Each structure stands twice: as C-alpha cells, then as structure tokens.
Amino acid sequence: MYARILMLFTGILCLQTAFAQESQYQYLSGTDKDHTVNWDFYCSGGRQSGRWTTIPVPSNWEQQGFGSYNYGHDKEKADEQGVYRCQFTAPENWRERHVDIVFEGVMTDAEVKINGKLAGPIHQGGFYQFRYDISKLLHNGSNQLEVKVSKMSANASVNRAERNGDFWVLGGIYRPVYLEVKPVVHINRVAINAGANGQFTVHAYTTALSAGYSITSEVQTMSGRPLKEPVSIQGNNTGVYTLHQSFDKPATWSAEAPNRYQAVITIKKGSQTIHRITQPFGFRTVEIRPHDGIYVNNVKVIFKGVNRHSAWPETGRTLSKAISIEDVNLMKDMNMNAVRMSHYPPDVHFLDVCDSLGLFVLDELTGWQAAYDTIVGHKLVRELVERDVNHPSVIAWDNGNEGGFNRALDGDYAMHDPQQRPVLHPWERYNGVDTKHYPNFNYLVNASLYDQDIYLPTEFMHGLYDGGMGAGLADFWDRMLMHPRGAGGFLWAFADEGLVRTDKNGIIDTDGNHAPDGIVGPHREKEGSFYTIREIWSPVHITLAAIPANFNGLLPVENRYDYTSLSQCRFGWQLLKFTSPGKKEKADTLASGTITAPELAPHTKGFLSLQLPEGWREADALLVTAWDNHGRQIITRSWPLQLPANVEQLFTATGGKVNVVTNNDTMAVDNGKATYYFSSSSGHLLHILTPKGKISLGGGPVLAGVSQQLKEFKAGNDADAFVVWARYDGNGFLYVKWTFQPGVPAKLDYSYSIKGEAPYMGITFRYPEEKVTGLSWQGEGPYRVWKNRLQGNLFGSWYKAYNNTVTGESWVYPEFKGYHANVYQATFHTTEQPITFYTGNAGTFLQVFKPAPPKGAANNNTNPAFPEGDIGFLNAISPIGTKFQDAAQMGPESQNNSMLNYTPVKETIWIDIP
Template sequence: MSFRTTPSVDYVEDVSPGSGALPPRAWYASSDARSLSLNGSWRFRLSATAGAEDDSFAEEGYDAGNWADVTVPGHWVLQGDGAFGSPIYTNHLYPFPVDPPYVPTENPTGDHLRVFDLPSDWPSDGAAVLRFDGVESCARVWLNGTELGEFKGSRLPHEFAVGELLKPGSNVLAVRVHQWSAGSYLEDQDQWWLPGIFRDVTLLHRPAGSVADFFVHASYDHTTGEGTLRVDSDVDGRVLVPALDIDVATGEPVTVAVRPWTAETPKLYDGVLATDGERVPLRIGFRTVVLEDGLVKVNGTAVLFKGVNRHEWHPERGRALDLETMREDVLLMKRHNLNAVRTSHYPPHPAFLDLCDEYGLWVIDECDLETHGFTEQDWRDNPVDDDRWTPALLDRAARMVERDKNHPSIVFWSLGNEAGTGRGLTAMAEWIHDRDPERLVHYEGDWNCRDTDVYSRMYASHDEVEKIGQQLDGGTRKRRELPFIQCEYAHAMGNGPGGLADYQELFEKYDRLQGGFIWEWIDHGVKHAELGYAYGGDFGEELHDGNFVCDGLVFPDRTPSPGLIEYKKVIEPVHIEGDGANGIVHVTNKQDFADLSALAFEWSCQVDGETVESGSLSVPALAPGESAEVKLPEPPVDGRGGERQWTVRALLADDTSWAAKGHVVAWGQFAVGARPLPSFPATDRPVPDEGRITLGPAAFDARSGALLSIGGVEVGATPRLDVWRAPTDNDDGAEWQTDTRYGMLWRTLGLHRMRHRLVSVEAGDDALTVRTRVAPAAREVGLDTVYRWTSDGERLRLSVSVTPEGDWTVPLPRLGVRFGLPEADRVEWFGGGPGEAYPDSKAASMVGRWQSTVDRLQTPYVRPQENGARADVRWVELGGLRVEGDPEFWFTARRWTTEQLDAARHRTDLAAGDTVWVNLDHGLHGIGSQSCGPGPLPQYFLNAEPVEFSFVFSTTR
C-alpha cells in the first residue's frame, strides 16, 4: 500500500513576505534591452485546497492537455462562466475566520502553466529577470522545473533572477496561486476578493552593465526658477536631458532654469539614463514638496486637492486593466476638473502613474495594506501592532516606494488604510521618511499624527470640518499645526453625493483645509447577463455587503454619473458670477499655478431658456487667485417679455492632451430680471353633468373629484398628493450611523403606504374644491390637503394647500402631486438640466430649454432608487400636456411607479408599463452622503409645514 504525500504549503500561512524574490527597484521600460510579454492564454487547473495537488505540474513535460484555459492578466473567478468559483464582496469583514495567520483548509488554488518559446535572437549572455506585477494573494513560482520562490503582496511587483534557467526554444513557467494566505489579513480592502494573476507577467533581459535601480531627484526653487537634477543609480552612467543641455554623471547634481511640474502645468522633460549596457528613458518633472507654515506646498504654493479615490476596476475584467482603460480614467478626471487621486488602497498599475505624470494629477500613492476586519474584535491581534508582521509591512512599503519613486505626480506616500495603529505602521513611516524625505507621509488612522505629515480624516461632517479649519478641533498641538485633508468624503453611492458645494465652500474659506478626495471613482458592478450589473450577494456569498461596492462617480461602464457632473461644477478652476441687471461679470482664477491664458470666454443671452444672441468675452489672463470685473454687452433687443438671463462659459482656447478646443471648463448664470409667473382669471365655473363635472377644458369624476382628462388628453391617474420616494442609498444610511437614517424612519412611519381619505367634493361658483386627508396607517399624523381647480376656459389651474396634523418628527421625502398619463415619450422643459438634480446636488443644473425622452430621463443606478428629478422647472411638456409651475418645481417622469422602483434590486427588475408616472414636486428632501458619511444639512430638509403651490395645465395638441 502506498500513501500520497501532501505537498508542504506552510508558506501560505507564513507571516513573512516570501522568499526568492529580488530586492524591489524602480519600474521602467528599457529603450534597448529585450523584453517578452508572457500575457495571454495560460493552462489552468483549480483545486479546492492549497495542498490538493502535488508539484509535478511544474516539471518539464507535464501533460496539461485536459486543463482549462484562462487569460492572464485576469481573475479566474471572472472566467469560465462560473466553473472556477465566484467573486466575493465584503466591505471590511474577512470572508474567513479571523485566526491570524491561519486561513481555511478550503482555499481555492489555481495552478497556471505557460509554455513559451524564447525568441531565437534572445541574447545569450544569460542575465534575465521574470517580473510579476500583481498576483492575488499568494504565489509560488517554478521555471523549467526549478522553484524560484513564493511571495505575497497582491498589488506589488515581484521579480526573480532566471537567466541561468532559460533555455533556447521551449520553456515552462508554472505558478501556483492561492486565494487565501497570511497576506490576506493585510489586504482587507473594501472591494471584491478576486484571486489570480491579474497584472502583467514579463521576462526582461538584463544586459551586462545594465541599469539596476535608480532614483530621480528633481527639485524646483520657486524663488529662482531653477531646478536641480540628480539621478542616483546603482550602476554608474550618464544622465542626458537634451532640452536642458544636461549631460552629467549619475550622482552628480546640476542646476538649470526649468519650467516646473504641477498638476495644472505638467511639464515633463525627456531624458536618458545611459549605462554601459542599457539606455533607460526618463520623464523628469521638477517640483518640490514641503510642509511649511502648516501647509502642504508644492513649488512654494499651497495646494488645494480636488480629488477622488480610485480603485482599479473593469466590469468584465475586474482589476486587470489595460492601458486604454487607465487612460480613459485619467482623461475623464481631467475633463471633470479633478486635480488629484488617491490610489485606494494599494499602488495602481504603474502605467496609471505614468499617465498622472503626463496629464497632470496630484497622487497619494497608497500601500497595499488594510486590516479593517480586526475592528470587529476591537483591533485585538491586529498585525500592524505585532512585531512578527513588521517585515511584511516594511516589504510592502519598500515595494511601493521603490517601484514608484520616480513619478513627479506623487506628493504623498500613504501607509495604507483602516489598519488601526501600531508599531508596524511607525516602522513603515520611519523607513519611508528616511528613504524619501522629499515627499510627505499620509495615513488617516493616525489621528494624533504621530507618524504622518498631515491630519487626515474620513467623512467628517461639515460642522466638524469648519471647526478643524478654525483650529478648534482639539487634539495634540502637533496635529493642530498640521494641514487637514479629507482623504475620503462625500460617499458617492447611488444618488448623490449631496453637500459637495457646502464642503468646497469650507475648503476655500480656511487655509488649513487643503481639500479632499471623494469616495470613490467607479461603481464596482460585475457585468451580468441576467442582472445587468451584479453586486455583493449576487454570487451567493456567505457574507457580503450588498451594493456598498457600487459607490462611484462613474457607472461600471465609465459613464459619468450626475455626481461627477456635480463635482465638476463645484470644483471649477474658474469662478464666474455676475450682476445681470448691471451687465457685470466677476471672474476669479481659482487655480493654484496656472493663469487663464489657456481659456477663452463666451457669453450668451437667453430669453425663456432660448439663446437669442452670443459672443466672445475678453477676460484678462488672470494669475492664480486674481479676480476681475468684465462688462457684458448691452442686452439684445427682443420683443418677447419673457425671463432673461446671461450665461458665461470658460472654454479651452486650443486643443490640449486631455480635451479638445471648446471643452467647457466652467460656467456661470445670472438672471437679468424676475420670472413672470403664470396667472389668469378664473372665468369658468364647474358644470355637473351625468356623474361628471366639466371645468374649462377638463372633465372630473363627480363623486371623487378625480381629474379624468384635459382637452383631448386622458389622465390615467388623477393628480394627488405624494410624499414618498424610493429611498436612495444615502436616505437609508449605513448600519453603523449614529445620525438619523431617514429612509428607515420614513418606512417606520409608513410614508411608503399613505392612505387618502376623501372629505368632500365642492363645485363652487368659480372653482372645484376637493378636500382630503392623507395619512399613514397606524399613525395619527396626517396631511390635510385641499385641491382647488380653476379655469379660464382654455387652461386649468390646480392650487394645492397642505396643512400638517400631529407631531411630525421627521422631514418628508418629497411633497407634490403624482399623476399618470397613458401616453408620453418626448419631454421638453424650461428649467434646470440637462441631468438630474436635488436640493443639495444642483450646482451643475443649468437653466435652459431641454429635450429628452422619458427613458433618457432615468439615471441608471446599479441598485434602482429615486432618480431623475429636474430642478427649478418653469414648465414641462409631455404626453400632450404643458404644465407651468408657481413657484418653480421639480419634475420626474418614469414608466414605473415609485413603489416598483422601490422594490427593484437591479435595473433588470424594472419593466415599462402602460402608464407614464409624473411627479410635480414643490419640494424634495436633500440627499447627503449618509450611506457612509453625514446626511443632508438642515437647510436641505423638507420639513412638514403648511404650504401652498400651484400648477397650470394646458394642452399642446
């Protein structure tokens, strides 16, 4: 009898970072040394446990003919149509028992095989390096049957010396990847758990005398306009920068006049590091980052960060991103006025940082470290405060810094995210400060700022942020003397975030507040044939956090959400406001470094939302921080007596690397005069006739007072008071929130199931009056509601008065009327647009004449919820009706009811019905960002109080 020996897998649960890998170094592409991409189709075998199979698959000649195929870079759980397991989403809970450093025996393990031919002209000197740019979470590697080593640190590069193992012709690369390892305890980021070789695998030739590691130091003296360049290199060579006439030895400093690098003016100088064996291209940006006068300054100027947190994501490929997808992210950021990105919560693919250098974005480069799940046990056994784990932490810090140290875009090194505090973090900070004193260190969890150069917080409320700006936040003296940033704020989950403009006002008011980073860039929806986009729980996970993974400013397909459009407006680099009555425009350059010479300005004049005249506007090339008043031309003469306004836009004067000439950077609007309100005398009287009441063009049911038709337009459901909206993610809040979670309170009160009691139908001399009481079951609170209908024979006016009864302790979700139309498709309106807006997210709502279809009015949030409202509407036309408001109103129109929208969990749950449901709202409750951050500010509450509003209906047929 023989027994099969289970291979040793002790390394999986070893707290060390691994063995066999070369020391970390700068990531670069050589000009002349050969490289061979090993990306592509690999043979693949999945096992349920780490030791289920022996190591024979790594031997030469192994027959893997019955194995499956996977694509590298890639995650195996996103391939194979579910045959290779499924993604798992948790926010912070570990999806395995917290028993460090141990992981479950059930540990999906993927064996990967790649047979490749060494090109016939591959140099024969024998020196070569095999590089893995990202493998989750633990990998063991063999080449031609020889074990190279194993490693952890999923989002970090690992290289192995393989020159002596390479053979002419066919070579066999074998990689065993374990989903869970001791390293998983350090990688509890809020994202999908996705095992696999998800970044590039590359074979690099290393010629004799080639570059090993190098560090580009390129500082800038803003007082002299000179830059100092020194390139330290492990291998001696020369540094050449032709545009600056630089030709110096490595290690030798040289000072010359230069144009500095900033996110607004990302000037890069092309250079070369030349050694005896290799030439490496350099892209050099001169800039100096310091902590001075309690502020983060670059090139002598304090910076205001207008940033975003960016996880790497693609809806089909997960974290396996190609260059064009990364470029799309950067271009979208630039086109929406962002100037900074935090690489949450790990170093990105190195090509992304190249793009940040090229196009101009400030970067907080964050280490691949998060131990958030230990908060469930009050941080007991947290690895960052356990000396056994410190070598792994230092390895992760070193692999980040050494790989990325030559990027001018990086101004902060971040120790990681939500890992508590401890000696390991202090060791990381000390190592980084020593290795690179030319940048600053960030970590949000260090509220006492023991190890960091900036006071950083997440989701601090507006009130607390203002206190911090005033240095009234308490804490240590060191902390109060440091600048403040919100490394995460304004949670962009579902509809929202609200309150962005209010935050930005504070950031610009107090010098100490140096901006923040929205959470986050993209919804992590997984493309799904049946659900549209899947989120947590859609793959049968034991533990999951639902759609909390869908909290981005762009949808999974990278379509900008209304939140991104709002953010673009709020952080405009040019502020435009005006005095319409006197024809004066106030223009302020809110940039930190660039003047306005790259922009052209144009004005237009609108009457009732239609442009009647436009032209160019001469604005000085204002320096940063400067303002000017510019005179507008005389208003055009127009016979119409409608509402007049000016619109002024700032546009790119020429093509740039990130947008074309004419791209709108900023805009402002201001009224010339007050809007004329709709009014008419009530000349018609209600006429009862065989169960109906006729009033002007309208017919009503005599018993209920329900509106049946206006002119030839049938009304499928009469206008009646509506207070319910399908709660947004931000309405519902987060389970750990201590603030009021109104979505839950609204349901508790019963606002989603209001009942309408008819009190009376009164046909008077000049009006039809319908009195009702609207209230939730089981509660004594209610809303006395009176509908008063009048007409001049052609038009119909509805005046609604609402009087709350009882003790209303919560605000209302909405207050208006809802009705149904049997037919409606095309929609035109005069008011805010073109996209949705809510009381605390309407900065980007531009008043004008807009057109749409009912379907295009909807905002496709991954989890359906309240959406699609248009703000400040004067009138809207749809389904043969024209509705004017007194005062302006909000409107939505959709092919499903609010109740159906509320019940849906995915977009595919929504099916168009035969009725278009229209809401005309006098008021809406604010949005806030309470899915993780604070709720709406009090000024955006829709409190229950007496109110009256009216609408004028007419037909367009």
C-alpha cells in the same frame, strides 16, 4: 495576435542587437485587457477545475470562467490555485546578457519556475511589481515558464491586509509579464529628486562599475533637446552613483501645468555606450508645513480629489492604458486635481497618465484595516517605492488604510525615496495631518475653529447609491475653504466597483451595498453628482444665482486655481431660444460671442464682462462657458431670461362656453378641449376625458405629506369662466381654485401653509406609472436633484425615456424618477395621451413618481422622503444622506424644510391636453 507579433518582433530585434544600448523587452503575456496571449492553465478548484486548458494572460481567472467569486467581507473564501505554463525562445546571444522576468501583478502568492527550477523566493502580495534574474536558468532555444499562483496567501498578514479588504477578491496573473534584457554591465534602476528650485539629483543603481567605466546624466526636454551639458562620474567598483546638476528656472510640474523632462542615464566604457535608459520626471517639491498646509512648489494646494479602485466589469483588475486615460480625463472633467489609490498601487500606466495630464496622487500600500507583518511589509514598501519613485504625480505615500498601519514601516519610504515625500495614515492623525474619514458637518466646523493640524480627509462624502459626494458638497466645500489649515479632501469613490459575474449569466454585481459608491458607474456612466462636483470644484467660480433686472453684463467671478491666472483661460457666451419640449432636446442659438479673459491671479475675485447684443432679454436663456489653457471645458453655467408666468400669454380663449354636468358625487367640467371630472366629497380631480379617450390624472391636488379634511367645495360662473373651489384644513391649510375657459388649458391656483418642519412642501396628483413612456420638460436638467444637490444642471429643453433606474443597482442614466428643478413646463408622454403642465412661478420643483429604495440599503439615509403622489409641484424637496450619515448631519443645505410663519405660499399651474 498583437502580443505574439510583438513578442516575435522583439525576439528578432534582440538577436540582431547583441550589444544593444537600450534595454529590450519581450512580452510573454499580452499587454492589457484587450491584448492577451493564451497560456496553458490548470485551476485547482471551483468552475472549470481539475483539467488543463488555456487562459488569456493577463486576466483574473474568475472573469474567464474559472474558480469562485468572493468579496473581501466573506468569512469563508475559496483557496484556489492556478498553474500557468508558457513556452518562449531565448536566442543564443542572451548568454552575454542579463535577463529579468518581470511580473507587474499577480494575485496573490506566485511561485515562478524556469525550466523546472525556482527563479527565486515565492512572491507574496497581489498588487506589486516583482522580478527575478533568470539569466542562468535559460536554455538556448525553447524554455518553459511555470507559475503556480495561490489566490490566498500562505502569509496570514497578506490575507488580512489584502484578501479581507472592502473590495473584490480575485486571482490570477492579471497584469503583464515580460522579459527585460540588458547588458551584463547595466543600470538596474534610477531614483530622481528634482526640486522646484532647479536642483536635480539622480541616484543610479548599477552593477559594479570598475575603472574605465563612467556613468553620465543628461537632462532633456521630452522632445530630446538637452538643457545643458551632461554630468559624469567615473566607475569606482560600487553599484550606487549620485549625479547632481542645477538648472535655472525650469518649468515645474503641477496638476495645473504638468511640465515634464527626461533624464538620459548612460554607462560608458571609454567612448562606447554600454547601456542607456531614459526616465521621464518633473521638477516638483512637496512639503508639509505644520499648522499651515501642504505645499507643492511653494504654493499651498487645495486637493480636490477622489478615491479610485482599479476595476473594469468584464476584466476585473486587468485594465488598459485606454481606461487610465478615460478615468483621468473624467476626473479632470470634474475639475479634480488629485486622486488617491485605494487601496493598492495602480497600473503603472495610470501613473504615467497622471504625470502627463496632471493629477496629484496619493500612492498607497495595501492594508485595509489590517497591516502586513514587518518582514513582508519591508519587501512590499520597497517594491512600491522603487516602481513609482520617479512619477512627479506621486506627492505622498499612504502607509495602509483605516488602522492597517504597520508603524515599523513608516521609515521605509524615505530609505527608497530621495524626494522624502510625506507619509500619511489615511483615517488618523499622523505627521501633522488629520485625515479623518467621513466627518459630519459639525466636526468640520469645529476643526476649522479650533484644530491646529492640517485637515485632509482622505475619504469623505461617501457616495453609496445616489447619496453623498455631490449632495452636501457645497456646504462642506465652503467650510473647507474657510479652514485656515484646510487642504481639501478625497471623495469616496470614483466608480462603482461592479463585476460581470461569469457564474450568474453576466449580471453586474456590486456585492449589495459594498461597492456601488461611485460618481460614475462600472462602465463610467455619469451620475448626477458628476456635474454637481464639476460646478462646485470649478476653478472658474461663478455664484450669480439669477440674472437681475439691472444686469449690466458684469458677471462676478472668482479664480480658484492654485497656480493659473484666468487670463490663460478662454470664455464664451450664448443666447438660446427653446422650442416646445418634444422627444428631443431642442434649442436654437440666437447669438454668441467671446468674453475677454480677465487678469485675475489665483484666489482673487473680479468680473467677466459680457458684451451682449441689443434685445438679448428676448432670449430664453443665457449660457456662459469657460475653457482652461489646455482647451478643456471647465464649466458651463446657464440662467433663464424669461419668467414662467409669461406662459399665460400663449393662450387665447375661443368662442363657446364651458359645459358642466353634475351627477351624484361627480362634477364634469368641459372646456371644449377636455372634460375634467371632480369628486364633490373629496374636492379632487378624478380623471380627464377627451375625444381620444381617458387620461388617468387624478387624486389631487393633495397637500404633500399632510393629512387634511375637505371643509368646503363649491363651483360656479365667474365673469367669462367657470370656477371650482375647494378648501382643506388640518396641519396647515390648502386652498384650491380651478378656472376653466373655452379652448384654454385648465388653470389651477392654489395656496397653502404648513405648520413646522416637513421634508417636502407642495401639491401632488396621482397618475399610473406604468402608462408613462417619457418626459419632456423645460427647466433644469437632465438630472434629478436633491435639496442638497442643486448644482450642475443646465436650464434648457430636455427629454428622457422612462426608466426604473435605482442608482448604483442599474445604470441607465439620467434616472427618470425624482425631483427636477426650476421646471417651467413638462409633458408626460403616456400610452393614453400626452399631458402638459405649465408652472406659474420660477423655482418650482417637479416630482416625477417615487424612486424605489435600493435593495441593498442597510438604512434609509440614501432613500429620501417622497410624497405619496405620483406627479408633484413642490416648493421644497428633501435632502439625501450618505452611507454613514443621515442628511441632517451634512450641513445647512441638508436640513429639513421649515415654514417659520403662517404666510401662505401661492402658486399657479396650467394643465393642457395637446
């Protein structure tokens, strides 16, 4: 309905403005996924084929229940055709106008007819905007548009470059269709080159302007205020005009300060305005300095980027500006400053948002490991550049991907781009830039020591399932910053490319392990890596691991911005007090305040001075938050201010005594709150019994992952307590001491040592997973961690309900199972009774069961080692790898754990039955 009203309004406007100065736009389709118009439709094969019906436009027809699904790797693909028809009205005064029909994107070959006559050659290529002049094909009044769309192209190279790519193969008119109505004498397009030095040039492509016509350029602020007097050129019977001006110190465009202006280009005949267009742009200069780096506005830039597919589960590649805004904001929230278009040009509104909010963009010609032929490639490069040339966010062109380079096209970009942006070949060395994909850590070390090329991996840290991206990024990023010619890199990928399958009862399909590679899920659900990346890539970089005893309020900080002083940011602190973990996160703010922003230039170090009140050490945690000069929260860091050992002060023994009953192999110890049952043959806890019933915690403590034998088991009174001892030998040793006092939680002291390397170290217990309903804990959260992904969580009081999420195969986040960091206390909510554990040492990892391996995994790189136990208290945990590399190749944090001597680890936990 929205689009029909817009179409009617625009048509009336055109009738009333026969000599309108601005171009007029009449949408024949809807404008996005949420605003569509039904056209008549016929599908030649697959579902709902062989009959005329209707379909929303724009859309991918598979998502509307037509045709068949294919992923690019499928050897056999459906070769359907869709025929579209719609009626529209052309007012009589359009005889005096120039009318183009514009398609923003059609997959894949499009034959366009107006009133039964071809509008022009069949367009081939599914990701590009194209147009036809239909002025002479229109009838006064009613007209018919017919579009025959072939999902597979008649051009084999188009199929190789697009349809065989590592992404979903979809069909249809999936981006908007509209009529652009202009005067007969008009401006076709403009291409602007506005440098950081204030030099401004606009190339205006027009119909031939004879004597008496002039063309004028005026640069304005975005609110319409002219910067200076316009410049003008007289018509000379050509169709290309170049206008130039110089501006003194304009506000430049960058990802940190996306300052924009607009150019108003006007054709006049005498004093009469014939046609006028307004084009936003930014003053911005990009250059590759060989053996040095990539500079934007004479500043060497470190790109913190990600690859993005254009996809939404319900609508495929038919998106909306609202999604573009959401995606760019999510990237900015991760402190990213760049995005690569993988592996095709995006919707134009995505680039508009990158322009306005600030992201550097690599714009890419499709070519996934195979290139277009030269004939069709020339056309598609031109369509790509002519559409996107004026976006200041676009700082380079990618001529294909991973071998999909038609080198005969490399020179084409400069033909259409007066800015002469760099051309890259993602995956190879080209133009002085090494863009190698998925380097391991050793490659990065060697490149930083010996390589003379600029290093900019256009894909790295592959994010299949929960692996990659955040995991290992700290090591990679530190090494990248040490690289004298490092230019940053682009993570793979932003979002899981999951489609709602209309042929499979609406399941979300990621084609096995081909598409669940995102930091966020198909509907932008945040994985743990989201917050890890946010912390590692924060331009306000704070490395303090713990608040020292002599802390004087000075917090070390580094400014990792490229352009911005920290004096432009805002800072604040909070002191928190936690309640006991319940079914909701709970913290009270004891005090808060602001921090004076320091005068720190980019890439310099200094201190944040916290003016904390008297008694600040009585709080449970300190939080520090930074906001940028646009008000966006950059980062929050937290530090516990208490030690978990203080837990012992919470408990006071009551009167009475501990009762002990021995029966054959079983010893029962009753401390007045619960009875703990032990096996004298294994030394393990068997279960716990309270007046409310049985608690099935048992099978431990076991030294995780180590085969051992019980060497000694004994029990007896010790002062005012009853003590149970067990000693185990094998590959290392484990010593266990249980202490029971009346009315006090059971205390477990243990010490152990392990010989050599191990993926994890600590003790575990057994508990039936099916009896657990939730977990509340005090510690770092709310996401699980890996050894090589510890950043991003906050110390606090957390709760999450049980789920069985496998990252990238289901999307209820945070995942319930896994390792949790720096846990002080944890309560497992169960169908039996709650069980609460308290830890005695900072840095304890809590194991919560064992995540199921992804069904689509082709290897174990993203299925890290876990102890066989269900609930564990660990001092070391396993790292995670990526789709292409096991963890050991990903840097120091990703190595196995090793005890270099035989000094035992000593720990304490308490078990309480509330």
